[in-house]
Structure formats: structure tokens, C-alpha cells
């Protein structure tokens with residue numbers, strides 16, 4: 001099927017200069033499958049991107065956690081896609097639920113960000129996912145489809161997009177989605193892509209899972225046919241991130 005396993009580490013707003021170097025040193029010493037088998041991307045806070053990029057092994061890549069929606073300029077506090085490209089940062093995470101919820105990023109705004117980032121040459125990890133309330137009211141697919149549509153409306157080249165399904169109720173809660181719950185949504189999303197974009201995009205686009213993934217639950221999740229990898233928060237700051245990378249061997 002040809003979808004290379006993808007493991008992203010989202011460090012969120014964590015770390016000191018010393019801690020960040022320690023994580024990198026653990027990763028640099030880790031034995032993991034080759035780049036042909038698993039694509040590994042770590043996402044430190046903006047200020048640590050240069051140091052992480054300079055120290056990180058060459059078969060792992062870095063991602064920013066956000067970028068501005070358009071060309072840079074008079075936007076205090078923002079970081080533009082052009083700046084990331086200028087520093088050779090290949091990836092950016094966009095539409096994370098923490099930004100959607102806490103900073104009111106709408107589906108359309110996230111779609112605009114994805115479009116601009118891609119236009120500048122960045123690769124995008126685009127996040128979608130429902131809240132507990134939405135899941136309990138039976139609207140999971142409707143919610144993730146609307147989020148995905150706002151992104152899909154703006155994407156022409158899917159080769160540079162990874163979709164991260166991250167149910168909000170599973171993020172940072174220790175309440176991981178069951179393998180069946182993850183598989184169901186990933187399968188629905190893949191069908192949505194087939195029906196609304198193309199069969200080719202549906203079969204080639206990586207859909208990764210995020211929400212309380214750890215060294216103990218990664219293997220069984222990775223065993224699901226439509227789970228193409230992970231976006232990991234808390235556990236990406238710990239040595240068990242290496243075990244999560246190694247779950248690529250389940251495929």
C-alpha cells in the first residue's frame with residue numbers, strides 16, 4: 001500500500017535548553033528502523049528549532065508547531081512560513097486542537113494556513129478531531145469531515161500533507177482511543193478522501209493517530225490497517241518515544 005509509517009513528536013510548550021538537548025541526545029543514540037521504513041519528525045517550540053535541527057541525527061526531521069496564515073510582516077508575535085523555509089525547517093503542525101480551542105482557530109483559518117504553508121514549500125501535519133461531547137452526540141464523522149473539508153478545499157498537492165486524527169478527549173488525558181475506535185475514524189476519513197478528493201489521495205495519504213499514545217499501547221494501535229503512525233505529545237518527551245518509533249515494525 002506504500003504509506004510510509006510516520007511518527008511525530010509534538011513537544012508542545014515544554015522544555016528548557018538543557019532538557020531539549022537531552023531528548024535529542026537520547027534520540028541520536030536510539031536504534032530504529034531506517035528512514036525508508038519510518039519517517040520521524042520532532043516538533044520543539046519555535047525558540048528551540050535551530051538548536052534541535054543542528055544537533056539532531058540526519059535521518060530525523062523537525063517541525064514547527066504553527067506558522068502565520070499569510071506572508072510575514074506587521075504581525076507581532078507570529079512566525080511566518082517563509083522564516084521556517086529560510087531556516088530549512090521542512091514540516092509544520094497546523095490546526096492542533098489546543099490552538100483550535102484556546103486560540104479560536106476556525107476550520108477555515110486552519111485551511112488558509114495549510115494552503116499558505118504548502119505554497120511556501122512546507123510539509124504539513126494537519127490535525128483534526130472531535131470533542132467528547134461531539135463523540136457522545138454521535139457527530140464524530142461530521143466534525144472531522146468538516147475539519148478535513150476546510151483543509152481539502154485548499155490542497156492541490158497531497159504528497160506534502162499528513163492528516164493527524166487526534167480526538168480531543170484522548171489528548172493528555174491518558175484515555176487513549178481503543179484500536180477499534182481509532183481504526184473506525186481513520187477508515188471513515190480515508191473513505192471521505194476517496195469520495196471527496198480521489199481514490200489515489202485516499203490510498204496514499206498518511207492518517208496518523210494522536211492522543212495518549214505511549215510505549216505500551218503503540219503496537220496494537222499500529223496494527224490497525226488505516227493507522228499510518230502517530231502524533232505523540234507527552235511520551236515524545238520521554239525515552240519511550242523510541243519504542244513508539246519502533247512500532248513501525250508492526251506494519
Ligand SMILES: O=C(CO)COP(=O)(O)O
Nearest residue numbers: 010171172211212233234
Ligand atoms: O496532542 C497530542 C499530539 O499532538 C497528543 O498529546 P498526548 O500524547 O500528550 O495525549
